Amino acid sequence: MATPATTEALARELERLEQADLYRRRRVAAWSPELRAAELVVDGRRCLAFCSNDYLGLAHDPRLAEALAGHALAAGAGSGAAHLVTGHSPEHHALEEELAAFTGFPRALLFSTGYMANLGLLCALADRGDLVAEDRLNHASLLDASRLSGARVRRYAHADPAAAERRLDGSARRRFIVTDGVFSMDGDRAPLAALAALARRHAAELVVDDAHGLGVVGPEGRGSLAAAGLAPADATALVGTLGKAFGTFGAFVAGSETVIETLLQRARSYIYTTAPPPALAAATRRALALARAEQWRRDRLATLVGRFRAGAAALGLRLAPSDTPIQPVLASSARAALEAAERLFAAGLWVTPIRPPTVPAGSARLRVTFSAAHEEADVDRLLAALDGIPALRPGGAA
Template identity: 60%
Template sequence: MGFDLRARLDERRARHRYRHPRVQDGPCGRVARVDGRDYLNFCSNDYLGLAADAEVVAAFRAAADQWGVGSGASHLVCGHQRPHQDLEEALAAHTGRSRALLFSTGYMANLGVITALVGRGDAIFEDRLNHASLLDAGLLSGARFRRFAHNDAGALAGQLARSDAGRKLVAVDGVFSMDGDQAPLAPLLDACEAADAWLMVDDAHGLGVLDGQGRGTAFAQGVNERLPVYMGTLGKGLGTSGAFVAGSEELIETLIQFSRSYIYTTAMPAAVAAATRVSLAKAAAETWRRDRLAALIRRFRHGAAELGYALMASDTPIQPIRVGEDADALALSRALAERGLLVTAIRPPTVPEGQARLRVTLSAAHEEGDVDRLLDALETAKCRN
């Protein structure tokens, strides 16, 4: 029978779900340059505007001069250099944990943690709207895989009570990447503690953004001391690349011994680790970035609601405009692009059927006038329809 790849591609095109990368001809920031044209960028995850920050770039450049541009090996062979160690210690302190462990990507961190902690005879429970990396990790672990209704601690408690698994792990996003809402960590932890289960939080979109020092959802919700497993990424709020897991001494040692995506992967360049230490310090100290971000979020939500757009319950930089049909979301994205605004249309399977949307993301690099320009374009697009 063979592989009929063309038919699959044609079907995706016909359903308005074909994707392709845009070639960026400039650094990540407030403005994106694509095909010779500048666009105001409202789809980057650079929430604090640190990706091209001059001090972060200078730290990267200086570390590259000293340490080179590659680590040369996995952490456990000879790739673990002093900047990696220094960053792990800084991340542990920032998140209030005994230790932290670096991974090359958030996807690999989630795969590494879940497959190291649970397997056959165990059970993994996940929110239905979890990121694909958490879902894939749960399926690959070999543990019994269960999904519970979005942010429904009662549904989770029922599933946990019915499970006779040897070990039970619950995994959720701290901030859900396509909706922008937060997981209710306190009731989820209540359910876990009652069933002798562990909770793991993927805080890719909360780290740097939430809490007065940017320590993420667990601190913002006052439950950090109760949370056994914390994962954060470095390529969003912190503006660099990579990920980490933070927790107890025993957790980190377990991951070093059993996490295949840590053991068998080349360590990130030391220059990235050195630059991230600077961006982490800036994220914690420069509170004006979060203050500006919060003001921009309020400005956008007020203006979009006045225009009659369907927003979602989010107080984070992720501000989805729910559209519905795939073709309509693409049309709105194109209308904004015509006016020099880059906002990506998100369609299934990334989001559920019938819930295509524009995922507006705001950054401390934006200005009030940028948000006003986006609102003006949204008003024009609405009048056109």
């Protein structure tokens, strides 16, 4: 049990968060087959969800469930150990080979989560004496991983290659440029072609976390590197997650033979954790095949995003410059974002309010996300509900 002094200090901090409209609360969400793929029952209320990362609508696809259940019945529910002990199954191995082929890299290595993949990758490759230039809006896992590596970390202005180049100045044993491919809270894309050219000029390593791009952008959904016209050789490593567009769970790092073998030897978040269930790998193999083959999912996303942006502009809503399924609607304050989310929830629409420190101070927003499971009528319903919230317009009251 915490000491009375610690308990009192923690309680004061929780109260401060509450008063600043920054307190986070969980909702309990459930899905069942009688619902549409884009619907959930949230705290007992049936809602149309506009805050999931299930961009391709695969999370509730029965073909994935059949692959998962079938393999679990045949081979069991768990892996039993880490990959380097007894946990690396034929399904894991086949999925790694298919992910490598999908991304175009020689090898891929599975991790349990995206956070663990970034920690394992950067802490294995970077060290004291190295320099890491990070986009200011990178995911928290990239920032944490760079700091834990022991390297000197310099953050550059968002999506600004010139600023990144200035951050590479100074002596260093090795230099790294680290960026998201698609930024999770803004939905915009990194200038990867310019960053790759910058990496070549400075003999730097380019690391791209494409958690929100893989499956969604580029030919066959092969991600942000492919969408930017880059080859795998233009990046040192690519990180991808499996719990977003692919609808399952887990993550991977794709890279050269040498990079992947280095991770096998040095990535502590890979070596010292239990491997994901093999049945999950079987479901992900099915998802990967569907994501590549069913282009209509990406086509529908583009249609939905275009419809939403046109409607939002007509209503005078403030949007970030994004052409991806992540469409932030900016609010005047954290309180305005909270109240807008509550009004939408009361109307049966679930949209998450995003507040500092997840986003910079003064940039609270509703993070609207679209899925191939949505219909155009769903977009129109959301726009009609947003039209009734004055606080989301410039100068609107909270």
